[in-house]
Amino acid sequence: MKLLSHIIKTEWKSLLRGKWVIGYTLIFLILTDTLLRFGGGGPETLLSLSNVMLLFIPLVGMIYGILYIYQSREFVELLLTQPIDRKVLYWGLFLGISTPLMAAFIIGSLLPLAWHGILALDGGSAALVLGLGGMLTLIFVSLGFVFGLMFYDDRIKGFGFTIVIWLFLAILYDGLVLMLVFLFGDYPLEQFVIVVSMLNPIDLARILVMLEFDISALMGYTGAVFNRFFGQNTGLVTASGMLMVWLVIPTWLGLRIFRKKDF
Amino acid sequence: MPGCKTAATHKTCTANLELSMKNILLHTALMTILFLVSQSFIFAQVVVSPQGPVTSIKEAVQMAGPGETIEVHSGIYYENDILIDKKLTLNGIGNPVINGNGQGFLLIIRADSVIVSGFSLQKTGRSYIRDYAAILIEKSAGFVIENNRIDDVFFGIYLAETDGGIIRNNDVRAYDTREASSGNGIHLWNVKNPKITGNSVMGMRDGIYLEFAENALISDNISSENNRYGLHYMFSNGGQYVKNTFLKNGAGVAVMYSDNVDMTNNLFEHNWGGSAYGLLLKDITNSRIEDNRFYRNTVAIYSEGSTNVDIRRNHIEQNGWAVNIKSNSSRNRFTENNFIENSFDVRTDSPRNNNFFDGNYWSAYEGYDLTRDGIGDVPYRPVSLFSMIIERQPESLILMRSMFIRLLDQAERILPVLTPKTLFDENPKMQRIQ
Numbered sequence: 001m002k003l004l005s006h007i008i009k010t011e012w013k014s015l016l017r018g019k020w021v022i023g024y025t026l027i028f029l030i031l032t033d034t035l036l037r038f039g040g041g042g043p044e045t046l047l048s049l050s051n052v053m054l055l056f057i058p059l060v061g062m063i064y065g066i067l068y069i070y071q072s073r074e075f076v077e078l079l080l081t082q083p084i085d086r087k088v089l090y091w092g093l094f095l096g097i098s099t100p101l102m103a104a105f106i107i108g109s110l111l112p113l114a115w116h117g118i119l120a121l122d123g124g125s126a127a128l129v130l131g132l133g134g135m136l137t138l139i140f141v142s143l144g145f146v147f148g149l150m151f152y153d154d155r156i157k158g159f160g161f162t163i164v165i166w167l168f169l170a171i172l173y174d175g176l177v178l179m180l181v182f183l184f185g186d187y188p189l190e191q192f193v194i195v196v197s198m199l200n201p202i203d204l205a206r207i208l209v210m211l212e213f214d215i216s217a218l219m220g221y222t223g224a225v226f227n228r229f230f231g232q233n234t235g236l237v238t239a240s241g242m243l244m245v246w247l248v249i250p251t252w253l254g255l256r257i258f259r260k261k262d263f
Numbered sequence: 264m265p266g267c268k269t270a271a272t273h274k275t276c277t278a279n280l281e282l283s284m285k286n287i288l289l290h291t292a293l294m295t296i297l298f299l300v301s302q303s304f305i306f307a308q309v310v311v312s313p314q315g316p317v318t319s320i321k322e323a324v325q326m327a328g329p330g331e332t333i334e335v336h337s338g339i340y341y342e343n344d345i346l347i348d349k350k351l352t353l354n355g356i357g358n359p360v361i362n363g364n365g366q367g368f369l370l371i372i373r374a375d376s377v378i379v380s381g382f383s384l385q386k387t388g389r390s391y392i393r394d395y396a397a398i399l400i401e402k403s404a405g406f407v408i409e410n411n412r413i414d415d416v417f418f419g420i421y422l423a424e425t426d427g428g429i430i431r432n433n434d435v436r437a438y439d440t441r442e443a444s445s446g447n448g449i450h451l452w453n454v455k456n457p458k459i460t461g462n463s464v465m466g467m468r469d470g471i472y473l474e475f476a477e478n479a480l481i482s483d484n485i486s487s488e489n490n491r492y493g494l495h496y497m498f499s500n501g502g503q504y505v506k507n508t509f510l511k512n513g514a515g516v517a518v519m520y521s522d523n524v525d526m527t528n529n530l531f532e533h534n535w536g537g538s539a540y541g542l543l544l545k546d547i548t549n550s551r552i553e554d555n556r557f558y559r560n561t562v563a564i565y566s567e568g569s570t571n572v573d574i575r576r577n578h579i580e581q582n583g584w585a586v587n588i589k590s591n592s593s594r595n596r597f598t599e600n601n602f603i604e605n606s607f608d609v610r611t612d613s614p615r616n617n618n619f620f621d622g623n624y625w626s627a628y629e630g631y632d633l634t635r636d637g638i639g640d641v642p643y644r645p646v647s648l649f650s651m652i653i654e655r656q657p658e659s660l661i662l663m664r665s666m667f668i669r670l671l672d673q674a675e676r677i678l679p680v681l682t683p684k685t686l687f688d689e690n691p692k693m694q695r696i697q
Contacts, residue, residue: 043604044603044626047664051669054666170666171670172667174665174667174668177661177662178659178662181656181658182656185656189658193658193661194661203665206665209664213581213604214664215535216559216581216583217583217607217663219537219539219583220537220584221660226660226661
């Protein structure tokens with residue numbers, strides 16, 4: 001445990017020295033503040049922020065994860081020569097870089113929300129958007145780790161894969177769902193679209209945002225399955241649960257590869 | 264002047280007197296006498312209390328002469344079908360309860376200028392054939408019903424063929440959750456010039472129901488959690504409703520088949536469901552909807568077959584659909600409204616557009632203002648492609664706010680193919696309208 005916290009602290013220090021994270025914080029700080037200044041009040045800003053969050057956090061998280069694996073290759077390999085448990089090392093590295101990234105987003109967006117008084121007004125919605133951003137950071141950093149470890153020697157392939165995966169999950173996936181909906185429009189599709197949306201972490205986060213901001217439109221849809229899913233807490237609970245699953249699977253996969261890998 | 268002894272004929276006497284302008288002195292003398300006579304009537308009163316001597320309101324009504332006051336002291340009176348057929352003032356002192364034991368009407372008023380105030384009315388009959396009400400007012404004028412608490416009843420206050428009259432500061436509630444077996448809170452049928460103000464209605468079928476009501480004034484009421492509509496307006500011309508609050512009603516507010524209705528400064532909130540509307544307009548002509556606030560309704564304004572309605576300066580925020588306008592609506596004008604973060608701004612079922620949108624603020628507008636006049640330089644198209652997609656495949660609702668859908672919408676806005684080409688706001692405001 002002591003070792004774990006030691007690794008995490010070392011990571012934090014080197015990140016702060018790199019100033020990269022500070023820049024990332026500033027981006028969200030300026031973005032949120034600008035949105036608040038020019039985009040009117042509460043829900044509008046939070047929705048714009050959640051749009052940015054849904055699109056960019058996965059990309060940044062994943063790129064950052066894979067970049068780290070590639071850049072600190074020597075450092076990791078050096079540590080591996082020491083008598084350190086690989087599991088501890090993996091968690092140390094993962095938490096060491098994902099938590100500052102998460103904190104950067106949350107603090108960067110939180111401060112402007114606080115000084116513009118949105119927190120008091122729409123505290124629940126703000127907490128949801130920030131929490132989801134944090135969650136997505138964790139998920140996609142761990143995905144970045146997985147791809148970095150999978151394509152350890154072929155960096156071009158690794159980066160390419162990350163970008164394609166991001167493009168697929170963030171944009172193309174929904175296009176595919178829409179296509180399927182139109183192809184099989186004559187069949188009852190409610191259950192199908194819910195299940196399919198559960199398989200994409202970005203869609204999950206989007207559905208949670210939707211449940212918060214668009215519930216009145218969702219209630220306008222008369223289908224029974226949707227009504228049960230959106231109307232009661234089923235949607236909220238299932239989507240949050242699936243997000244957790246999405247966090248557990250890549251981290252576990254990354255850990256598995258890391259432990260078995262012959263560096 | 265013979266026949267001028269009672270207050271009822273007071274008016275006609277005065278009119279007659281005014282005709283003969285010659286003997287002013289005589290007039291003054293007569294007026295003084297009349298005034299004194301009517302005063303003595305007003306002061307005459309019958310007291311009802313559980314301790315006696317009069318213990319029943321029915322009995323008191325029989326005893327009292329026209330124009331007298333009945334003072335009812337606190338207690339529970341198990342009575343129903345109390346018929347008031349002369350001008351009386353019923354005063355509840357200390358909130359007396361009239362309990363109908365689930366049978367018949369409680370008060371039936373069939374005389375002019377009756378005043379009922381300060382009562383607690385409970386448990387009318389329930390029936391699928393007769394509209395049992397706590398207070399039924401028939402063929403009367405000039406009545407005042409105020410400060411009553413009406414609880415667990417079938418219908419609350421029922422007005423039929425009345426003229427004028429005031430229903431003020433009453434509280435009506437019931438607990439039946441089925442639409443078919445519950446009655447209306449304040450029910451107006453075939454009435455003229457009624458004033459309904461400061462009431463609170465809850466848990467009825469329709470909170471306030473108007474049918475063939477002319478020039479109704481409905482103000483400062485709170486109508487909430489009713490099984491069907493908070494306010495239901497049918498065949499009622501020339502009325503206005505202002506400063507009311509309609510909250511969490513099963514289907515919102517419906518205004519149907521009426522002309523010249525003024526709807527201003529109302530609040531429509533949290534009316535959710537498959538067929539719930541903040542405000543439903545059906546076959547409305549020449550009306551005004553101004554300065555209202557619509558917040559978190561499934562559909563804020565739904566319009567079917569309405570013409571020439573002015574929708575101005577409303578604040579429409581965080582609804583599922585801000586406006587759902589069917590193609591049989593025409594010449595309606597949406598101007599200076601704030602459309603803020605509605606999931607969808609406008610929905611329509613036809614590629615043609617016969618309505619007019621101009622100078623509104625749309626929070627979803629992404630245009631620019633190079634001329635710096637506060638008005639966007641490119642028109643805003645409030646019907647999104649996605650809302651058309653949902654019309655065809657409702658399941659795709661789950662894709663709302665996704666990046667892919669946003670890209671599609673953006674492309675469609677630049678070059679409209681499927682959405683109505685002529686439905687746009689030429690002068691969208693850059694800032695919220697205060």
